[in-house]
Amino acid sequence: MKSKLEKLKGTCIGIAGCGGLGSNCAMALARAGIGTLVIADFDTVTLENLNRQYYFLDQVGQKKVVALQENIRKVNPAIDVQIHDVRLGPDEVVNIFKNCRLIIEAFDRADMKLMIIETITERFPDKFIIAGSGLAGYGENNALRTRRLGNLFICGDETSEVSAALPPLAPRVGVVAALQANQALEIVMDDLAPSVGDDVWDE
């Protein structure tokens, strides 16, 4: 029987978006011992990203997927990091993440979060998706939590929206990213079974 860490080493996880959630979640999974990461983002590292995203000053201007791959390899060069410099829509989600055991939703915009949840639930009813919702501001430690709806897990406080008065900051973003990574470990190491009949309404 495989050990739990061997299971993790043999697992592929997809990360949709390499901003605050995606970059921190990827690094947590890398340090924990994931075997393969498929990371996707179209964006470039900016100075403003450095208040919460896992990049460094000398990476400003680089493509996020390239910079994140470099940072993961600095921790563990044995991890297979597959990068996709692309803006994700439903077709790209299906093609890029089809071989992943589970997908981390790490987008910024709420409409993109819904898009990937609908796409994964409809096209891959056996895969898990772990989304982030509500992480702006500071404090309120105990409002950050995880809820399960079938094959969908939602991490965050489900209320705090990013605004000028409530920016995303490293601690809360990092907590939610770590909740997502921790949930992923539980799914993989404990072989959580997908919910039966967790599909899309269609009539």
Place this chain on the structure above:
Amino acid sequence: MNKGKSMKINLNNKEVSMAGESFSVRELLNLMHFTFPMIVVKINGRLVKKEDYDRVFIGDGDNVEAIHLISGG
């Protein structure tokens, strides 16, 4: 006098009594003050896509889960 019918649903693990026999997903979300534009809705474990909110109806005994999706990542 025409006495209206009522129904009970389970919304996010709480029993809710409502006057009426069925509501579309959109009507229910409005009634329950789900105000953000992006929401994950599942009825009896099945995801209702946003484009189907006017076509899918909730009736007595249904289990409804609704969670806001908030921008930020």
